[in-house]
Amino acid sequence: MPDHPSSTLTPSSPEIRRRRFNVSLVWLVPIVAALIGVSMVVHKALSAGPQIVVSFMTAEGLEANKTQVKYKNVVIGKVNSIALSSDRSHIDATIELDQSAKAFTARDARFWVVRPRIGAGGVSGVDTLLSGAFIGADPGNAEDTEKNFVGLENPPAITYGQKGKRFTLHTADLGSLDIGSAVYYRRIQVGQVVSYHLADDGKGVDVDVFISAPNDQYVRKDSRFWNASGVDVTLGANGLKVNTQSVASILSGGIAFIEPNYSTDKALADEGAQFTLFDDQETAVAPPDGEARYVQMRFDQSLRGLAVNAPVEFLGVNVGKV
Structure with a gap:
């Protein structure tokens, strides 16, 4: 018999095919938008500060979701909504403060609407003619906190920290x-x-x-x-x-x-x-004159020209007044 090289027959191994997960570009855009939206919601929730309600006599110059709350010209919150009170005597402005503005929830904190005013101290709030009115805030130093405040109708003359x-x-x-x-x-x-x-x-x-x-x-x-x-x-x-x-x-x-x-x-x-x-x-x-003495005098002639607070003199020295 002719010599044949020995050969080992091995069964063929099955071929493993891996299924590829292909994401269409059409779905990529809404997925990214959803992730951005979720991140914005989470960031807003983490950075959200306290919510307070400030009442004013009128809503003149205030707009929901637009009017800002400022302290030293720095934005610390925004007006979320404006509603008329149940007795229709005032309006309630709901304000959402920044997380860093918790000091403005102190019981003695003050709020007022900054708008153009003319007073004894001069003209104030001229910049609001272009940017619109905003709510000014002044933090308090009380340890107790409050959620409902009564806004001032005029700006305070003395602000917090003024010595x-x-x-x-x-x-x-x-x-x-x-x-x-x-x-x-x-x-x-x-x-x-x-x-x-x-x-x-x-x-x-x-x-x-x-x-x-x-x-x-x-x-x-x-x-x-x-x-x-x-x-x-x-x-x-x-x-x-x-x-x-x-x-x-x-x-x-x-x-x-x-x-x-x-x-x-x-x-x-x-x-x-x-x-x-x-x-x-x-x-x-004038130097103190000591205790006053009252003297009543009667004149028979006319006193035309004599008035209250007219000086009384003795030898050219002022010693009193009428």
């Missing part, structure tokens, strides 16, 4: 003073009027002023305040003398103060100290 002292001045009537009227020391503005109200007995007006630091150190216990509104015109031996603090005080009113030269009490006035607001500088810095 200085408040003082109360007693006067017979308000005159031309208003919130924002300037307070001067040696003709330099150092503060302003922040509020006023009738005295408890209803026989006068209490005016609250704020003197900014470091100028509050010039308010002494013996300082004298007077109404510096308008123009003080005096006609004497030296001719006509016109005295005023500034042009602004003529238009919007103002208050000035100084310590008398004869004062011996140089101690600093405490926060909330009370002073008398005199009508003019001459009366304010």
Whole structure:
């Protein structure tokens, strides 16, 4: 038999075919869009801050999903919705604050609408003519938090963190003073009027002023305040003398103060100290006359030309007034 090379017959192995998963480009776009949408929702949920409700008398200048809430011109939230109250006396603006603005949920936080205003302190909010009104915010320092706030109808005169002292001045009537009227020391503005109200007995007006630091150190216990509104015109031996603090005080009113030269009490006035607001500088810095004595006189002749507050003189020295 012829020699044949030995051969080993092996059965053929089955061929393994792997199924390829092909994604059509048509489905790629909506998948990517869905992932972006999910990431945006997750990011918004993680960065969402507290939600508060601020009530205002009117919704003038406010728009849902557009009006911003700002602090020091930095956006810290947005108005989500505006609704009329059940008794129709005010509107409720629902505001969603940023996560970093939790300090604005303090119980003493303040909110107001910034719009163009003309007041004693000048013109404010002019930039809103182009950008639209926004809600200004001022954080509080209270530990308690709140979700419902009553918005201010006017911007606060003093904002959070502003250093200085408040003082109360007693006067017979308000005159031309208003919130924002300037307070001067040696003709330099150092503060302003922040509020006023009738005295408890209803026989006068209490005016609250704020003197900014470091100028509050010039308010002494013996300082004298007077109404510096308008123009003080005096006609004497030296001719006509016109005295005023500034042009602004003529238009919007103002208050000035100084310590008398004869004062011996140089101690600093405490926060909330009370002073008398005199009508003019001459009366304010006049030395104390002691206890007044009242004298009633009767004249048989006419008193034409005599008026209340007319001076009473003795040997050319002013000793009193009518």
